[in-house]
Amino acid sequence: MLASVTNSSLQILRFCRFLFPRAFIFQSSLPFRPSAVGLMENNNEQRNIYGSKMSSSSSSFAYSSRSGGRGRDLEMKNDRDRSKGRGGGRGGSGKDKIDALGRLLTRILRHMASELNLNMRSDGYVNVNDLLKLNMKTFANIPLRSHTIDDIKEAVQKDNKQRFSLLEESGEILIRANQGHTITTVESESLLKPILSGEEFPVYVHGTYKKNLESILASGLKRMKRLHVHFSCGLPADGEVISGMRRDVNVLIFLDIKKALQDGMKLYISDNKVILTEGFDGVVPVNYFQKIESWPSREPLPF
Numbered sequence: 290m291l292a293s294v295t296n297s298s299l300q301i302l303r304f305c306r307f308l309f310p311r312a313f314i315f316q317s318s319l320p321f322r323p324s325a326v327g328l329m330e331n332n333n334e335q336r337n338i339y340g341s342k343m344s345s346s347s348s349s350f351a352y353s354s355r356s357g358g359r360g361r362d363l364e365m366k367n368d369r370d371r372s373k374g375r376g377g378g379r380g381g382s383g384k385d386k387i388d389a390l391g392r393l394l395t396r397i398l399r400h401m402a403s404e405l406n407l408n409m410r411s412d413g414y415v416n417v418n419d420l421l422k423l424n425m426k427t428f429a430n431i432p433l434r435s436h437t438i439d440d441i442k443e444a445v446q447k448d449n450k451q452r453f454s455l456l457e458e459s460g461e462i463l464i465r466a467n468q469g470h471t472i473t474t475v476e477s478e479s480l481l482k483p484i485l486s487g488e489e490f491p492v493y494v495h496g497t498y499k500k501n502l503e504s505i506l507a508s509g510l511k512r513m514k515r516l517h518v519h520f521s522c523g524l525p526a527d528g529e530v531i532s533g534m535r536r537d538v539n540v541l542i543f544l545d546i547k548k549a550l551q552d553g554m555k556l557y558i559s560d561n562k563v564i565l566t567e568g569f570d571g572v573v574p575v576n577y578f579q580k581i582e583s584w585p586s587r588e589p590l591p592f
Contacts, residue, residue, distance in 0.1 A: 389429035390436055391444035394420070395452055398466035403474060412479035413465035414456055417441055420464070438462055450532040451561035468532075468559040471514045481557035481565060487546035490522035493556075493564055495573075496538030496584070506592050510542065510573040517557075517565035518573050520544060525584065533563035538584055545579040552577075 397420065402409040405423060409415050417438055425433045441464065445453040456463040465480075487493075495510060495518065512518045521533035524541070549556065549566075554577070556566045566573065581590040 386427070386429045386431055387440065387444050387447060389427040389431070390433075390440055391448050391452070393425065393427045393433065394441070394444060394464070395466060395469075397423070398453070398464065399469045400471045403472055409472065409474045410479070411474065411476040413467075413470065413475045414454075414463040415465065417462040417464050452532070454560050467561045468517070468519070468563045468565055470516050473516070475516065477516065477555070477557055477565070477567065481559055484550075484556040484558055484564065487550060489558070490564065492523060493520045493544040493546045494524065494534070495520050495542040495544070496525065496534035497540045497542060498538060499540055499583075502540055502581075502590070505542070506575060508572070509575050510568070512567065512571045516567065518568055520556075520564035520566070522558075522562055522564055532561045540590065541582045541584050541587075543579040543581070544573070545577050549573075549577050 397405065397407070398413065398415065402415060407415045407419055420441070421434060421436060421438070423433050427433065427436075441462075442455065445455055445464065452466055452469070454465050454467055456465075468481075470480075484490075497505065510518050519533050525534055525536055525538060546556070554566060554568060554573075556564060558564055568574070575592065578592060581592050582588060583590055
């Protein structure tokens, strides 16, 4: 049979013999992609979400496009960038290790505690010892289990946005994220202090970007996947404003605090001075905007 084929037929035969194994290999090597947030564990060598090798005794974490929301995805991107630019990966300085630990704690305490079966109270606190038992790695590729309570205390102390609070209770150390939660276990009244008067702070301002303004004016400020819409008690240039607004915003939306409180909108302040509200059904409507300005030029924008 092989001797009787023509040259053109022989070329086709060779082409087919080359294609079929490639197709078979491609189909059989498709990676399994979980559809929900979870720990990635098996008996084979693994890679974490940045492509670094992982041993079978520890794991990193991954997010699907359906399991987090914009807040988590943006935090992941920021952590990837920091990990690449500040000694991420194996090794790194002590500062990098503590920074990476703090960023993993932020993600767990804001978004992942329920999925990791951590016992979180309604005020957001979890036991530090329970955190240190998790089989996860930080963005510095260091197992969480290899860190200590002193490392966590250092991460809390050095966090420049004061994202965490520590509490000692009955001989145990507890930790929580001060704001930014998507976990519904947390209750606003337990986590935060209510704002009862508009005179408590000089301004109530939300920072955003011009590209988002059309959508905001059409449907209001939405909390998205988080529990609250975030406002700041100062402008980006104010030295005392440490959290609640990104430094690179180019639009400022000022809340009419008097009208909001009169109409029953509940507002709160976190331990790190971020103003938070659930709005009405998760939205701060446009009619509660006092004014909108460009930043840093502070020119009025019509709405």
